Amino acid sequence: MSRSCNLVINGRSVEAGIGETLVDAGLGGWTVIPHDCCSGQCDTCRVTVVRGSVDDQGTAEGRTVLACQATVAGDAEIEFEEIPAMTKRTGVVSGITHLSPDVLEVVVELTTGFEYRPGQYASVKFAGFPARDYSPSLRLDGTMRPGELVFHVGRLPGGVVSSQVGATIQPGHRVQVRGPFGHAFLRDGEGPVVLVAGGTGWAPIWSLAHAARTSQRHRDLIVLAGARDLHELYMRPALDWLVQDGVRDVIGTSERDVVWPVRRGRPTHYLPSLGLEDTVYVAGPSGLVNAVKRKALATATRCYADPFLPGTQSLSLIDRVMRMLQSPAREARAAVGVRSPALSPALRSIQADRIVSTPSPSAAALTGQRRHTSASN
Ligand code: FES
Numbered sequence: 001m002s003r004s005c006n007l008v009i010n011g012r013s014v015e016a017g018i019g020e021t022l023v024d025a026g027l028g029g030w031t032v033i034p035h036d037c038c039s040g041q042c043d044t045c046r047v048t049v050v051r052g053s054v055d056d057q058g059t060a061e062g063r064t065v066l067a068c069q070a071t072v073a074g075d076a077e078i079e080f081e082e083i084p085a086m087t088k089r090t091g092v093v094s095g096i097t098h099l100s101p102d103v104l105e106v107v108v109e110l111t112t113g114f115e116y117r118p119g120q121y122a123s124v125k126f127a128g129f130p131a132r133d134y135s136p137s138l139r140l141d142g143t144m145r146p147g148e149l150v151f152h153v154g155r156l157p158g159g160v161v162s163s164q165v166g167a168t169i170q171p172g173h174r175v176q177v178r179g180p181f182g183h184a185f186l187r188d189g190e191g192p193v194v195l196v197a198g199g200t201g202w203a204p205i206w207s208l209a210h211a212a213r214t215s216q217r218h219r220d221l222i223v224l225a226g227a228r229d230l231h232e233l234y235m236r237p238a239l240d241w242l243v244q245d246g247v248r249d250v251i252g253t254s255e256r257d258v259v260w261p262v263r264r265g266r267p268t269h270y271l272p273s274l275g276l277e278d279t280v281y282v283a284g285p286s287g288l289v290n291a292v293k294r295k296a297l298a299t300a301t302r303c304y305a306d307p308f309l310p311g312t313q314s315l316s317l318i319d320r321v322m323r324m325l326q327s328p329a330r331e332a333r334a335a336v337g338v339r340s341p342a343l344s345p346a347l348r349s350i351q352a353d354r355i356v357s358t359p360s361p362s363a364a365a366l367t368g369q370r371r372h373t374s375a376s377n
Contacts, residue, residue, distance in 0.1 A: 008050075008077040009033065022047065022054065022067035022078060034083055036123070036181040038068040041309055042133075043183040045080075052076030061297075081187075084115035084180055093126070093173040094148065096166050100234035103200060104165050105139065106151045108175050114149060118186045118211035119204045119281060119306070122179030124151065126169050129161045131178070135204035135283075135306075140237040142210055149177065152203040152234075184281055184304035186211050191277035192220040196267050196292050199227055201284025202235040204306055208281055209238075213245050224267035226253035226288070233262060268292060274301040284308055 007016040007025050014029025023045055026033045035045040040059060045067040055073045059066035067078070091110035099105050108124070116122065116136055125131040134151040138144045155162045161169075186208050193212055197205035202225055209223055223242055227233040233252055242250050251270045252262045263270065268291045274280065276299070282292040283306035296303035 005072050006075045007072060009047075010079055010082075016072045018072055018074070020072050022065070022070050022072065025072050026067070033067045033080055034086070034181070035068050036179075040066055040069045041307075042181060043305065044181040046183045047078045047080045050077040050079055054078070062300075083117060083120070083185065086179060086181075087114065089114045089177045091149075091175050091177065093169060093171050093175060095171060096169075098166075099140065099152065100231055102155050102232060103234045104153045104155060106134075106153050106165060106169075108149045108151070108177065110147055110149065110177065113147065114177055114179070116180035116185075118207040119184045119283075119304070120180035120182040121204065121306070122149070122177050122181065125176040125178070126161065126164075127174040127176075129164065129169070131176075132161050133181070135182075135207060136180075137203035137207045138210055138238075140206075140235065140241070142238070142241050152200045154200040182306060184208075184283065184306040186216075186281075187279070188216070189279055190219065191279060192222060194222045194272065194274065194278055194280045195224065196271065196280065196282040196284075196288070197225045197235070198267065198284030198288040199232065199308075201282075201288070201306065201308060202238070204283045205281065206235065206238050209242060209247075213242070213247070220249075221247045222249040222272055223247060224251050224253070224270055226255070226265075226267040228255050230254045230257045230259060230262060236262075268295070271295060274299045276300060278302070280304070282306070 016025035036042045055071045056065040057069040094109040095107040097105040121135040136149045280303040286307040289307040
């Protein structure tokens with residue numbers, strides 16, 4: 001491969017060969033463009049083409065391309081937004097709480113701090129299990145203590161990791177966290193911010209909403225959160241928090257059953273008309289994310305998306321051995337039990353009546369966690 005082109009990355013020149021991906025070209029010149037999956041799924045590597053041209057390989061959105069897919073086609077200049085450097089941290093699970101029958105809040109206490117921008121995600125590896133991607137969020141009452149990360153984990157029957165949270169994975173379980181990753185993080189700006197979440201897509205959206213209310217109170221906020229059923233609309237306390245904090249446009253939607261103020265339908269049914277001054281963030285099932293992205297694209301509205309896609313990584317041999325070694329400790333911890341929050345009478349009756357069954361793929365998509373979500377999760 002000839003190395004005859006000049007690629008300028010954030011002001012730094014590197015020699016690059018025609019056909020190399022931008023990520024590889026950067027690495028060849030000792031310049032790391034933030035990346036994670038390298039398969040065109042996570043959006044972490046999205047860069048802006050400032051001048052010249054690259055072969056976008058079908059990933060162009062406006063002037064941006066995915067650097068892990070787009071290839072060098074000649075001299076060019078690209079830019080990416082600086083994000084905290086990727087780090088690896090260790091910690092332990094310090095709490096597990098049911099937020100709904102299918103969603104758990106998992107709090108991890110780290111030995112040292114983990115820097116990220118609201119809306120980003122991390123690769124989380126519970127000892128003995130394959131890594132999964134979760135977004136650091138907050139408790140639904142808007143709190144988070146220093147040194148801890150709060151995750152919302154959608155539990156799937158048969159999921160390799162999610163089905164074990166609260167079972168094999170209990171308080172005290174060791175965890176590795178790697179990151180941060182993702183491109184749908186909060187930026188400074190002036191215009192309204194439109195936040196759209198489906199299922200556990202609420203985790204990054206809640207982080208964004210809370211940060212916007214803390215550091216960008218001058219901006220109007222429009223918040224839409226949806227779930228398939230009322231009992232899956234686990235984020236209702238957080239929606240109440242936003243209303244009490246003065247956010248006027250807060251809408252929760254359920255496709256099946258509704259109780260005021262929850263509205264019937266999907267978040268897309270209540271999306272406001274978008275304009276150039278708006279910035280949209282959307283996270284959750286890919287169907288919802290793509291629908292919102294299409295609407296934003298049609299009006300040239302800035303849109304940062306965090307789609308949750310199926311994953312396939314199963315248990316490695318080392319993970320299997322680790323799980324076997326952990327079995328005695330698991331039994332001891334199980335005696336402690338998993339904490340359950342006080343549920344509203346309505347939610348309690350829904351939970352009591354609920355018959356566990358295998359959800360349809362679309363239901364699984366709404367309750368599942370992010371990119372690495374599937375029946376094999
Ligand atoms: S690293 Fe390019 S999309 Fe994930």
